[in-house]
Amino acid sequence: xxxxxxxxxxxxxxxxxxxxxxxxxxxxxxxxxxxxxxxxxxxxxxxxxxxxxxxxxxxxxxxxxxxxxxxxxxxxxxxxxxxxxxxxxxxxxxxxxxxxxxxxxxxxxxxxxxxxxxxxxxxxxxxxxxxxxxxxxxxxxxxxxxxxxxxxxxxxxxxxxxxxxxxxxxx
Numbered sequence: 001x002x003x004x005x006x007x008x009x010x011x012x013x014x015x016x017x018x019x020x021x022x023x024x025x026x027x028x029x030x031x032x033x034x035x036x037x038x039x040x041x042x043x044x045x046x047x048x049x050x051x052x053x054x055x056x057x058x059x060x061x062x063x064x065x066x067x068x069x070x071x072x073x074x075x076x077x078x079x080x081x082x083x084x085x086x087x088x089x090x091x092x093x094x095x096x097x098x099x100x101x102x103x104x105x106x107x108x109x110x111x112x113x114x115x116x117x118x119x120x121x122x123x124x125x126x127x128x129x130x131x132x133x134x135x136x137x138x139x140x141x142x143x144x145x146x147x148x149x150x151x152x153x154x155x156x157x158x159x160x161x162x163x164x165x166x167x168x169x170x171x
Contacts, residue, residue, distance in 0.1 A: 060150045064091045065099075065167035068125055069160065072106070075120035077128045085125065088167055089132035098170035099134070101126050103143040106159040111145060118143030125165045140170060 061067045066084045068077075077085060092099055103118030122141035130136045151158035 060164070061088075061166040062168040063095070067167075068121075068165045070121055070163045070165070072108075072159075072163065073117070074163075075117060075124050077124050082128075085128045086132060088125075089129045089134050092129065092134045092138070095169060097138070099129075099139045100168050100170040101129075101139055101141045102148070102166045102168070103141065103145075104148050104162060104164050104166065105146045106162040107146045107149070108159070109146075114145035115143050118145050121163075121165050125167070 059067045065088050068081050068084050068088075101122045103120070103122035105114040105117050105121075109117070119141065122143060126136065126139045126141055129139065146162070149162045150164075151161045
């Protein structure tokens with residue numbers, strides 16, 4: 001009886017502990033952040049300034065579209081993202097043909113999780129652009145998960161640049 005109780009307790013402890021991955025910390029050590037002057041952190045929000053030093057830092061979209069950046073693990077469109085969504089909808093109105101919306105993630109999480117998160121991000125941008133009047137039949141979404149990074153440094157600013165949706169004209 002005593003062995004069964006210990007075995008049950010050990011199994012419960014093992015199941016409760018899980019196998020999680022460590023998320024990146026925003027802000028670095030001592031409350032100071034590791035971001036470049038092209039990136040700003042305010043509370044839980046990371047803002048990438050594409051017109052900072054060096055030109056369009058972080059924008060990997062093409063054909064006149066602007067990349068949309070997300071917080072860690074997030075896929076919702078916030079008010080701060082709406083300007084980019086509106087600019088992308090206006091750019092879509094000036095073009096013909098299909099628009100490819102590509103969801104991307106940082107390296108944290110399993111391949112499956114990041115693939116699903118990339119799809120959710122791409123769909124969120126698609127839905128927001130549809131709300132701006134872009135025909136959904138012109139938009140296709142794809143997820144690259146963590147397999148299409150624009151930056152590979154182990155820094156917070158690099159991770160932030162990889163949590164994005166890129167748009168381009170489908171060819």
